[in-house]
Amino acid sequence: MSGSEKINVKVSKIVLLNDLVTRFEFKRIDGELFPTFSGGAHTIVEMKDGGITRRNPYSLMSDPMDQHSYAISVRRDDEGRGGSLFMHNNVKVSDDMVLSYPVNLFSLDLRAKKHLMIAGGIGITPFMAQIKQLDRSHGNWELHYSARSPSLSAYADDLVSMHPNDVHMYYDSENKSIDLENLLDGQPLGTHLYICGPKGMIDWAVGQAVNLGWPNEVIHYEEFLAPKPGKPFQVMLSASNKLVSVGETESLLEAIEREGVDAPYLCRGGACGQCETVVIEAEGEFIHMDHWLEDKEKLSRKKIMPCVSRFDGKTLVLDR
């Protein structure tokens, strides 16, 4: 049971939003309706990149009620392992692709009296769907969105023109940043906080909220870690008795899958815990990249999250 159900789609539209971000829209090949989803859900996009099958998670940003198409926005990462580059450089309109059913690890808490959203850069995407969902149910929300510059702020113009009172923009290029302390201070009781953006921003915002006494139950964040490239290494899969080489630009999980070994996953971004794998033997350094394992688990050298983490050393034996 790895991942979730799949949907065969065709790329129906590609829209360049700015220098870095492109939107991809999909239609189902079988002509059926897409499943509805909840704002904050992601889909895993399968890419056949040469001999490698990449599977990257992207937040669904289309209207959750629209069952005729799905849309994602992809930020090009020139330093990454190539998933986003593949989307930008190789994917053309009318290409066939495979998406997973939606999975939501960042859903709205519908008990909230108000939803306060903090977005950084491409972290805007899950909020696009959540805002559409909340507008339909007359939910109370407010978005604070920071980006490098006006020209690199995907969807900012649309958001501001449609919701002039609820959307607040902050640009690094104008030296404007979110005054979180004041913002949090003035919130009504029952407000929930949602943060999506780069790791630094999440840590900062969560830290501030916790310091101000906000309980954990009302703080929600999503951070997808793109697996980082790294030095090649070898891994022994003991249950399936296979020695696997992990290449520079593929993740440990992708290498395991390449060898035909079925391994569980959901988010492929170090967040959900599904891919947790037992380490049987290790001689060398773990490069833990996930935010699932507790620090003491990482130190114990007994567990690894193969969707994002790597290894540098002589021997690694996994129970897989």
Next chain:
Amino acid sequence: MTIQFNDETFRGAYTFKNSEWALKRFPFPFHEDSYMYSVNMEQHKGGPAGSIYEKRFDVDEHYLSEMRDRAEVLKEDPLRCQSLPNMTLAGWDLLELIMVSKSEDYPDMFELQRKGDKWRWINKPMGIDDSFTFLDEATLPFGPMEYITRQTQGDFVVLDQRDENLWMDAGMVTTQADWSLDFDIGMNFFEWHAPVPKAHEMGIFVRALKFLLNVQQGAPARRLNWTMTVNPLLDTSPENYHKWGTQKRTITANNIGEKQHLRVELQTFFRLPRSNALVFPIRCYLASFDDLMTVPKWGRRLHRVIRDLPEELATYKGFIDNRPMMLDYLSKFDDGKPTSNGIWPDRETEPLRD
């Protein structure tokens, strides 16, 4: 219509009965001669033709009578159906899931017409033909969850998912095996499971919760659970214990075969797409000992399972006092022969007893 609906009661004179068809598809819950509490989940993706696993929401001959029974329970006690304010969207999710599933799985009985958010729902067995606006509660006679679960067999618990836990924030519960929605509403997974003996130590609940949190859209799951009920009583709620608890003492060696029922729950789990909540339908199937004994394999096996069940489980399931009498009855159907694996009767090699 392909199903002949029974006209029967689950109270008073207890005219409930299973036809041969219903008994043949009864979900006998023991796949071997012993029973251990376990999570035993599998994907809910169809099953043998005609079996209770085949459709997403099984409809059988008891449908109309069960719905009548539910309406009566609700009339006496409206708190059997509750939905906290955050669960309205999940209620619409459930309504959509059931209407779409039933109209696809039973096109001769149910019909759903959709033009944008203008929907028309036809439930032929119950004589319902309603038009309404999807996501507009004012256009339905009840809230969406109550509306659709008044037309669907089984109890429904709708769980909100947050903080790495599941919260019982809505439900329609009128056929429960001795638990109470009104008591559990708002509780999380560990709180509402608290009274189960032993299993907690086994870490079973931690694993079960992890599994449920990961039930994905498009990939529902299922399991069976079981208990014992005297008389074919659907509503064995704690609120009414004073009415049904005493019936346990009406069992005698003469009437046990007819009065003692094995109660099997088909529990399924569906991720609800618009709300990201989880719905947990609990469908109850009843069969009397006399009926079960017509299948020789079930007779042998039920005797062995009940005989060897640990005392605390028999206590938990509420039949410890009647166990000796059950065993007297059941032992007559156990000739000591080996049984085959799996739950299905060996119809080819061993015909039914009369």
